[in-house]
Amino acid sequence: DAGVIQSPRHEVTEMGQEVTLRCKPISGHDYLFWYRQTMMRGLELLIYFNNNVPIDDSGMPEDRFSAKMPNASFSTLKIQPSEPRDSAVYFCASSLGSRETQYFGPGTRLLVL
Amino acid sequence: DQQVKQNSPSLSVQEGRISILNCDYTNSMFDYFLWYKKYPAEGPTFLISISSIKDKNEDGRFTVFLNKSAKHLSLHIVPSQPGDSAVYFCAKGAGSYQLTFGKGTKLSVIP
Numbered sequence: 041d042a043g044v045i046q047s048p049r050h051e052v053t054e055m056g057q058e059v060t061l062r063c064k065p066i067s068g069h070d071y072l073f074w075y076r077q078t079m080m081r082g083l084e085l086l087i088y089f090n091n092n093v094p095i096d097d098s099g100m101p102e103d104r105f106s107a108k109m110p111n112a113s114f115s116t117l118k119i120q121p122s123e124p125r126d127s128a129v130y131f132c133a134s135s136l137g138s139r140e141t142q143y144f145g146p147g148t149r150l151l152v153l
Numbered sequence: 154d155q156q157v158k159q160n161s162p163s164l165s166v167q168e169g170r171i172s173i174l175n176c177d178y179t180n181s182m183f184d185y186f187l188w189y190k191k192y193p194a195e196g197p198t199f200l201i202s203i204s205s206i207k208d209k210n211e212d213g214r215f216t217v218f219l220n221k222s223a224k225h226l227s228l229h230i231v232p233s234q235p236g237d238s239a240v241y242f243c244a245k246g247a248g249s250y251q252l253t254f255g256k257g258t259k260l261s262v263i264p
Contacts, residue, residue, distance in 0.1 A: 073250075082242075082254055082256035082257065083242060083254040083256075083257075085251055085253075088250060088251070090250075095250075096251065131196050131197070133196070135250070141199045142199065142252065143196075143198075143199075144196025144197045144198065146194065146196050147195075147196055
C-alpha cells in the first residue's frame with residue numbers, strides 16, 4: 041500500500057495567489073482529515089470528511105479556506121487568496137472507521153511570500 | 154485554550170536509558186489518549202493509545218501511563234534507541250473522530 045499521498049510536497053507562492061493542495065487517502069478508508077501544523081499552534085484539525093461528506097469544518101480558519109472530496113480517492117484543500125500567515129505544513133490523514141489510528145501523509149510545506 | 158499541553162519542547166536521553174515524555178490535559182472529557190511519532194519530512198505515525206478506563210497500556214518498549222486525578226499522561230520508552238529520536242505528539246480523542254494534539258516534544262537519543 042502506498043499510504044496517504046499528498047501533492048505538492050513543497051509550494052512557494054506569492055500573497056494573493058490561489059493555492060490548491062491535494063490528497064489521495066489510503067484505498068478503502070472512509071475518513072479523511074486535513075491538519076495544519078505551525079510553530080505557534082502546533083497540529084490542528086481543519087476539517088474532516090466521512091464517506092466524502094464534510095462532517096466538521098469548524099477548524100477552517102477563514103472563508104479563504106475551502107475543502108472538497110469529490111470521490112473516495114481524492115480531496116483538495118484550497119486557499120484563495122493566500123496570505124503569508126497561511127505558511128505552514130498541511131497534512132492529510134485517513135482512517136478506516138477507527139478513532140485511534142489515523143494514517144498521515146508526508147505533508148505539504150507551504151510558503152506564502 | 155490549549156487542552157493538551159506538552160511542556161517540554163525537547164528531551165535528550167542516553168541510549169539504553171529510559172525516556173519519559175509527559176503530557177498534561179485540562180479538559181476531563183475524553184475517551185482515549187494517543188501518542189504519535191514524527192520524523193523530519195514525514196507525517197506523524199501512530200504509536201500507542203490508552204482508553205480512559207485504563208491507567209496503563211504496554212506495547213513492547215513503549216508504555217503509556219494515565220493518571221486521571223492529576224490529568225497527566227506519560228510515555229515511557231525503555232530501553233531508548235537512536236531510532237527513537239523524533240518528535241512525539243500527545244493527542245486526546247473525545248467522542249467524535251477529532252483529535253486534539255499537543256505541540257510535541259523532540260526526543261534525542263544519544264548513542
